[in-house]
Amino acid sequence: MKTSIATVCLSGTLDEKLRASAAAGFDGVEIFEPDFVSSPLPPRDVAALAVDLGITLDLYQPFRDFEGVSEEKLRHNLRRARAKFDLMNRLGIDTMLLCSNVGTAVSSDDALAVDQLRRLGDVAADNGVRVAYEALAWGRFVADYEHAARIVRSVDHPAVGHCLDSFHILSRGWDPVAIETIPADKIFFVQMADAPGLTMDLLSWSRHHRVFPGEGAFDLADFMGHLLRSGYDGPVSLEIFNDTFRRTDPFRTAIDAMRSLEWLQELASEALDRDGSEGAHMRVEPLPEMDPPVGFNFVEIRAEDGQRDRVRTTLYQLGFDDGGSHRTKPVELWAQGGARVVINNGDATAGAPAVAALGFDVADTHAAAERAARLLAPPVPREEGAGDEPLLGVRAPDSSEVFFGRIGAAGVPAWVAEFENAPVPAADSLVTRVDHVNLAQSWEYFDAAVLFCTSVLGLDPQPSLDVAAPTGLVRSQVMSAPGGAVRLVLNLAPAENVANPVQAQHVAFASTDAVAAAKRARQRGLSFLPIGDNYYDDLDSRFDLDPAFLEQLRELQLMYDRDERGEFLHFYTESLGSVFFEIVERRRGYAGYGATNAPVRLAAQHTRRAGLS
Template sequence: MRTSIATVCLSGTLDEKLVAASTAGFDGVEIFEPDLIASPHSPEDIRDRASALGLTLDLYQPFRDFEGVGPELLEQNLRRAAAKFALMNRLGIETMLLCSNVATARSGDEQLAAAQLRQLGDVAARFGVRVAYEALAWGRFVDSYEAAARIVRLADHPRIGLCLDSFHILSRGHNPEAIETIPAEKIFFVQMADAPLLSLDVLSWSRHHRLFPGEGGFDLGTFMAHLVRTGYDGPVSLEIFNDTFRQADPLATAIDARRSLRWLEHETAAALGAPAGGRAARMSTHNLPAVEPPADVNYVELRTGEVAELRRLLAQLGFRPHGEHRTKPVELWTHGAARVVLGAPESGRAQPTVAGIGLSVGDPSLALRRARQLFAPEVPRAEGEGDEPLVGVSAPDGSEVFFGAGRGAEPRWVGEFGAPDGDDAGMIERVDHLNLAQPWQHFDAAVLFFHSVLDLRTEASVEVAAPVGLVRSQVLHSPNEVLRIALNLVPSGAGEDAILPQHIAFATSDVLELARAARARGFRPLDIPSNYYDDIEARYQIDPALLDDLRELNVMYDRDEAGEFLHFYTHPIGTVFLEVVERRGGYAGYGALNAPVRLAAQYQHRRAGEGVLA
């Protein structure tokens, strides 16, 4: 698969965008006209710079509002096109993107549009270039790829073909199956974009909310399979209009973009099946190494300046200390199969509080190979004599994911710490889920990382009201439900008041008993207002004795058709807090209706600590 990216996807100057695309491993780029106009470099300099970076210049875009116009405006449009074609010759670009008319078209007559495109093709032929006609989802008369294909067929000109854009096709709900009826030689260019499934006018949706493949809700693997079956073998390019990407570091965005196309290649190969694509297929597509779901969450590593407070909290919840590692400045706490590695932040490194996750997998080397193919940077681990080998990669926010061998048994690395102090209380069973707050510039990248590298399934995202704004939450989980991760997007502009620490949720079979035992050790849970319990009493037909226990112990409650969910929270310690959950029956959620109450309680706790009346 030949990969390309539009410069509009990236922040920075045109040269910075070219460098980022090259460093990330793209084959080529599309030049977005405003980037060229704003550049102090000549077209020849840009052509030479791209060549020196190993990039082809694949497309010049966009050319707008050409077809369906009257004779006088057509002449102006042809003169305008000739000037752009001359510019493309200077850049060394052979293909121009022509968008369907949204502003100046007076007629929807497809014969007229085809005749005018034929004239445009004659001008393009003088310059040795091609025109790829794209149906915009909001085009005045041409808003579907099938209409654009009819016009191109009627134009019957070797210099006039199609550009297929997944967003314009899928956002309107058009069936991409008819792509297979288009001759490959008439598909001049392909642009790919994902997007969240929103109820929004399509123009605003397109301009602000496109995502890289794998970050949204479109079925792009099936889309690409239809394309590959035509015999198309040209560039597969990313054209992503996204407010966040245009503010983030261009290299980080470009690497994320390249990861998305490698994931898309895998999804395409899977959708094609065997033999890959049949006789017509010329584009190469390759599956990623298949990895089994993790057998368990081996450990969670916390890095915080409040180590002493977290020690006390873990002890109150029944965790046992093992002491420090024999060669590293971290300590181990365990309760059942839940393991917390605790240490201070590493100097000179920007680390989230949940600094690492360890997963037990069938074949760590295979998991690492998949991660490498998805451009996840490997994390070197200093190993002392006799230490168990672990391999790991970095997530977009700087946290680390390590893979170790093992299935259910206590991992060998536990022996690198001291013996546990005291008996296991036997009430916490394992890590239930992780809730990771993400900075604005890493949220979508984190979704793609966990979705592609760990092969996690995504659930529908939700928005939760908090005192500092709306919190967007995206849950991902392994097929066996062993690994559950909720990614939360910190509200933009929330500043210092944003109470979105990360947290670990531990599973127990009796949350009420555990809450009582913890209280006997001095534990104080997050205070839940009495109004909350009045509300759940009205909402559910709940046993009065159970309701009394919930009130007394500050335990929250949720219910669905499959079962019940009981859970309580600790107070935040710095940028982390803990949760203990009990799932009854087949309940698989996370108590989403309780999240606004929890967020408000944490906010009020912090404000009270600052001496502010909450």
């Protein structure tokens, strides 16, 4: 599959956008006209830079408001077109994007549009270029790609064809199946975009909220299947209008963009396998197969010298056993049941405690690492001593580390034996495993984190939720493996509060008995996150709990939730820098996270941090 990206997707100057696109591995680039117009580089220098970088210039765009106009306006439009065709010749671009008219069309007569587009085709052919006509979702008279297809068919000119854009088709709910009826040689260009499911006007949705494939709600697998069966074998390009992407580092954004196209090839391959590949000519390369992770191998906490004792003490109070130090590395292990926390002692200036790495149990570590490499996840170097269990790692968009570990005998990874005390899980452990991990994400790379979890880790996004906090709304996106074996919760806090510990990371441990775990923790001196009486009074009104049980919850600072499937008990520790811990007990199939309790927890943490209690 030939990959391309529109310069509108990236921040920076035109030359920076071209360099970022080439560095990420794109084959080609669309030149967005405002990027060229504002650049000091003359056309010959832009063309030369593309050659030096090894990329092609695939499309010049957009050309607007051409067809359906008066004869006087048409003469002006043809003059504009001749000037752009001449510029394209100097840039070395052979295809121009023409959007369906939005602002100047005075007639809905298709015959008039056909005649005017045919005249444009004559001018294009004289200049050795082509015109790709695109139905904008908000076009004045042409908004449907099938309508545009009828017009192009009637134009019947070798220099006039189609540009198909997934956003303009899927945002209107059009069925992409008719793409297969368009002759492949008349599809001149294809632009891909995903988008979250929003209810708003199409123009605003398009101009501000497009995202890369795999980051939104569109069924792009189905779209790609129809496109491939049409016989199309040209560039598949990204055209993403997104306020965030236009503010972030272009090199990092370009890598995220290329990752999305690698993921799109996987979706396309699956669509062909599922629905048939007759007529497909484009070669798409599926990713190396990897089963989703089946558990957390470990969680690594990094902290500076003066902060680690707080982590050790809290883990002890939660019932974890000290597994001692590693035989060759400056790390120590704390374990309980199948939950393992590694404390990194290697950096005396690491700052407040924070989650630095996550390990996942996978069936094939090499397949997982190979897949991650194809998806442009940078590898994490790791020194291994003689006899050490190999752990293959990559870096996530938030710069945290992700490691792939083998599932060991009896569920215990082989690397546990490398620690001096090598704890063995007890059958009666109150904590059994890591239930889920919440990770705070910066506004710049939240969408990239969703794509990373989907494509690299094989986790499925669940419906997102906005949670009210004293400092603003927190967007919470759950990513989970089948059956909930692995749950990651990505939290996007208000931009000015990302560094606020209230909005930070936390590790939740699954327990067989949260009440017993809380009693043990209290006996060992744990500082619980204090929950006010108002919360428990509200619980009583909502659930009509047994008075003795309600009083027990209040006494132990336990929180509670219930749905049609079961019950949920949980409690939190105080924040330790940028991380805190949670004990959760899921009863009778409860699969949620106590969402109604999250605002209470956030308010309690904010109160503690502000010194108000």
